[in-house]
Amino acid sequence: MPKDHGIGARSKRREDTRFLTGKGVYTDDMAMQGQVYAVMVRSTVAHGKIVSIDTSAAEAMPGVLAVFTGEDFAEVGGNPAGWLIHSRNGEPMREPKRPVLAHGKVRHVGDAYAAVIAETYAQAKDGAEALAAGTVIEELPAVIDMAAAVANADNRVHDEIPDNLCFDWGWIEDNREAVDQAMKSAEHVTTLELVNNRLVPNAMEPRASIGEYNPGTGDYKLTTTSQNPHMTRLLVCAFVLGIPENKLTVVAPDVGGGFGSKIYHYGEEALVLAAAKKLGRPVRWTAERSESFLSDAHGRDHVTKIEIGCTKEGEMLALRATTMANVGAYLSNFATVTPTYLHGTVMAGPYKTPHVYVNLKTVFTNTAPVDAYRGAGRPEATYSIERAIDKMARELGLDPVEVRRKNLLTPDMFPYTTPVGLVYDTGNYQATLEKSLDLADYAGFEARVAQSAANGKLRGIGLSTWVEACGLAPSHLVGQLGSRVGLYDAATVRVNATGTLSVMTGAHSHGQGHETVFAQIVADKLGISEDQVEIVHGDTSKIPFGMGSYGSRSLAVAGNAMNNAVDKIIAKGKKIAAHMLEAAEGDITFENGSFSVAGTDKAKSFGEIAFSAYVPHNYPLEELEPGLEETAFYDPNNFTYPAGAYLCEVEVDPDTGVVEIMNFTCADDFGNVMNPMVVEGQVHGGVVQGIGQAMIEQTTYDQSGQLLSGSYMEYAMPRADDVPMITVDHSCATPCTHNPLGVKGCGEAGAIGSPPAVVNAVIDALQRGGYTHVTHVDMPVTPSRVWAAMNG
Template sequence: MAPFEGIGASVRRKEDFRFLQGRGAYTDDFNRQGQLHAWILRSPHAHARIRAVDTAKAAAMPGVVAVFTGADMARDNVGGLPCGWQIHNKDGSPMAEPPHPVLAQEKVRHVGDPVAVAIAATREQARDAAEAIVVDYEVLPAAATMEAAQKPGAPVIHDGVPNNLCYDWHIGDKAAVDAAFAGAKHVVTLDLVNNRLIPNAMEPRAALGEYDRTTGEYTLTTTSQNPHVIRLLMGANVLHIPESKLRVVAPDVGGGFGSKIYHYAEEAIVTWAAGKLARPVKWTADRSESFMSDAHGRDHVSHAELALDGNGKILGLRVSTQANMGAYLSTFAPCVPTYLYATLLAGVYTTPVIYCEVKAVFTNTVPVDAYRGAGRPEATFLLERLMDVAAQETGIDRIELRRRNFIPTDAFPYQTPVALQYDSGNYHATLDQALAAADWAGFEARRAEAAKRGKLRGIGCSTYLEACGIAPSAVVGSLGARAGLYEVGTIRVHPTGSVTVLTGAHSHGQGHETTFAQLVADKLGVPVAQVDIVHGDTAKVPFGMGTYGSRSLAVGGSAMMKAMDKIIAKGKRIAAHLMEASVDDIEFDRGTFRVAGTDRTKSLVDISVAAYVPHNYPIEELEPGLEETAFYDPKNFTYPGGCHIAEVEIDPETGKVAVVNFTAVDDVGRVINPMIVEGQVQGGVAQGIGQALLESCVYDANGQLLSGSMMDYTMPRADDLPPVGVATHTTLCTHNPLGVKGCGEVGAIGSPPAVINAVVDALRDYGVRTLDMPATPAKIWQIINGGRRMAAE
């Protein structure tokens, strides 16, 4: 008997066979006849006026075919890079939305801002030519931080944007929150910084533009998480190419984490240049270039206040956050610190009233957008740090304080005071399971043993919740989204019973070719090996929205399930005809159609052959063929949650923090492939530990990027990471057909506060109340040795 490959089976990732053998097909692997190479000249200044650009010397260099500037694009009426989400201010007025030129015109606004592009026969020749371009800059004062950007007399980054303020937004009932605080027994305040991060996917971004003079068609091959969105944004807003003449292909993509969602300047540059030159044009970033051209993540500064009664019950939460947008609005940047952050500030707690205001600020830095978790890690970090500080100040045990405030299991569906309604969850269960797995009760003995070795040991927990599968489209549209957030699935059953799935979701490491095939195996009874997944090509797949926000299964998988329901419904009608039975009497189970109560059956192959060779077929009722398409627009977000526990040990002589144990118990809804879920959680935890202890994007006062290479930006290595124990506790999502919630982001959401809570616990004898990320050895050493200036407090 063949092994079970359906929902719940740990099927090995079928795509890994080609990846591990070096047979993946990434954008930089594609080379076309007559191909040219592009190198982009980027601004060395954070803020400067462009007086003149002299390209004569560059254009005359060997192998150079063309040199283009922003003025060339302006002459062709190339539009600016669009923003995909609009936010309104407290007074209802729209946010400031300044132009974002593909190549800088008149001014540059951050180090790395594209100024010109050299195109040559080889990459080396293009680079040499770009370096020969002479730009006359008038260097201007820069505002590299939100504080500097809002000071009186601060540099004006965009004309017509007073105080460099993009928007001043709020949510919640301020009067009700003020009243709750007035009656509180305890008020806990906390100032937090959520440090700026630089995504570092294994594959740098790349783009290859092509133009066919005979058909007038453009093709862009790019490292994207959502090719249809790139086609829409670039075609309609930037290059003004009809969608019927623009194909966007995202082949194998080596990691994204959000940084490959957006429409970037380089994609427009190579596509436009390919049309101008009638030759393919390719650009591939080097790692240093990625540091100053890929959208950054996080970068919040917040003041938070928590009101509690005498029994430790939360009465209200008040938050004021400043969010860095960077120099321009990236594609989805405005929604991250608003609808993906403030709406999650209830977390897993029964907080009666919440008020949050968010000011988004332009600075002379790289644009900031969604990065793994996107707003939810920032909300979780704020809440979970507040809960530990509240426990410390009220004298209530930190686990007990959480328990007293959990949303009870019988309260679902639960309406929060900040718009969202949770459909299911069991926060007590995930906490209890994590406490047992981490041996929380035995920790003090381990602390004492560590002390004998001269080490400081601490333990911390984080009970978190996030929102995935962002939807429904009508709701997010009313909140400012400029696109629908549904997904599409096409199921094509071939005459011999093999299946091709076409999906608008996109894989960049998640294992879709396996997990999606498991859905088909479970539903239709087709072996995983006979299921092919097609994605990432706008010429093949109906319009879809790509992959981000842990939406692949919850939204994309649900679309597939709806399409398979249509396949089964049609198959029943064919089977009824073949077996001379009533359609109502036909049952279907994993590949077999049966007349109920009899041994008369037809296989899926029998049905598919009949559908494509309709010699005996209800042709008057049905069209031939066995292919169906369905779109799924979710009724609500999904809400994964769980508990993460970190245990750390600090060497007081060096200040180095070692995470010695990590436990993650997550409720991700129904688990399709346990092995893939475990890998996703472990990867997210690695990123979360990186943020908590190691990673930080640093600019100097002049806007120069100081952490602009792997030598300066500390990525976690294997020896920085502990064994990560992963387990799940399932409550099903109630509003999608799979019951799934999403697992791709949970590791990066729950882990940073768990680690920082553990570090603060280890330093409890030093009077540490809080600590900003990353908790570097220098910070820790200064705390231990009495120098507090680098600590948050």
């Protein structure tokens, strides 16, 4: 019987009521007294020298109040990368300054070099046009293609970086020789070159920021579309503007999706704060979608050669990946960790492969910065591995399912130390594989092939078995690897005098449903109604210092912090109860919202204990402080390792190359599930983002650096009629062994596991249809690409 409340229940989301009635409050929905509008002036060339900016015409426009250029921020700090990566030769990465506004040079189309502030949005826009007309930028040759960027030392994105290389990283360098040897002696080596296509995250709410300054107190306030308000505050204060952290409040209110793109601090946030101080009025900026395409951090953009050395029977002996990763024109906050530690460390996949080595060159180009996008490095790793293992099976004449059965880690091998530095705590990869085959009626597939053939279509099936590392986390480990921050999280549980709870979390919800699910956990543990629990997030003046939500970390890290804070509440409640019930503390038990003396009928309700803590008339004041409020910081000792098996079935029209997904099946292991409805929704959304990457999404710059896919007219977003219903299952659960809730992250899974399943299915359809020369088609597998591959 499913639970109707608490942990594991399909509790309906409380946040839905406001979103469904138009009462959500997103940043751009707020109106501030005396507000004025900022419009950014952005480069129209990919690479250029700023020769002169004549601001006088803009300043003379009606309503224009101020103009800012890069010169105004030349003396303040830059926006740093969050991780310091070292090259194989021990040198630290090259880290050019990323200014608030471009100064001296512009380095990508959309690079903001000025801002105009005016009384109305229209006036600011008109002023920005006037300013652009008064600007002389001498266009320089653009560095777009990664291979050319590294080969041509004369053409530089940053003058001080001769080969446009940020770093050349090896993981694990000590494995290199053993991998080389194993490749040489392997009976068979499969080689595949592939592109992990560049994507734009496209949260539906464009970025927006409002800066405020109180001249009376010197306090700043930034309301912004952020996934992690405390990190934004830290970056603005400690690195960019030098504001004392206690003088800046950052609020991330309702945020309309993030998918990684709103983790980072962007220059517009510093601009509106500086402008608010200068003008003494609230300054607001909201991106148009075209600006989002030009200036949000993009995702993926890897070019990879992957090799697998194996036996003729398909036993994998060694895996080697050589990748170039594009970071764009500047280093966004997670740009250096995404292609390295979020990619190289998962290149063993869910397999027993003893020898794995990854070499990664990270390259500057005159394109928008590239950073973490849903999955962040792990989709790139999974795509490489899962495409290569499929190709290997085909080359050996083996069934791709059997090859995976042969190579998957078995349940008795956990905890398992991978050759690339991770320790998988739990998993049952056989269970999720068999579950997916069962749910997708794999046994009936051949009959469906015949049916499709009768309709003139080629049917194929593609499998992806994956594992990822998420719940970003252990500070001691990430510190060794180069992280410049800790990755714990925090929760404060405040029991109010009347027994209701205010729970402040460092995680931030931008669609994940924290207000509901965290309340389920707290209520379940305390034996009270979910309605009694309020979840507070997104405001640095209210919440404890937390690191926000990304990397599938909300529940795995912040949720466990909350669990631990509730445990402290229960522990203190037991002391209060012991006093009130005149019993020893050790004799007090807590169950179903009641503190009782073991073996007796003496008991106090949770509400009575809360009241006593705040009205301490009968209270052990000599030993115990009044009040009932506890904070816990939680720093896990490992990542969590969700895993799963995804099956995609497609039909290809041989006349046109059009691919249609007939069904998609996911069997996931997320450990313990707090709210199945929310977890299913996360998987649906992630899978469709992965299908989008595999089938239609593509960010294209031409060789001059112009973004050709700069709106929804050119960038194909998955729409309702592009995708099928998705079968999801999370019954094959192996709870995480190192966090109290036994949970693993689920937010990125769908986007990680799905792209190779789609492409594997397309290749399978073509192979079965007699197009045996087609062994790979790069994503997105558009009709023209598929048709060209078939007829090439």
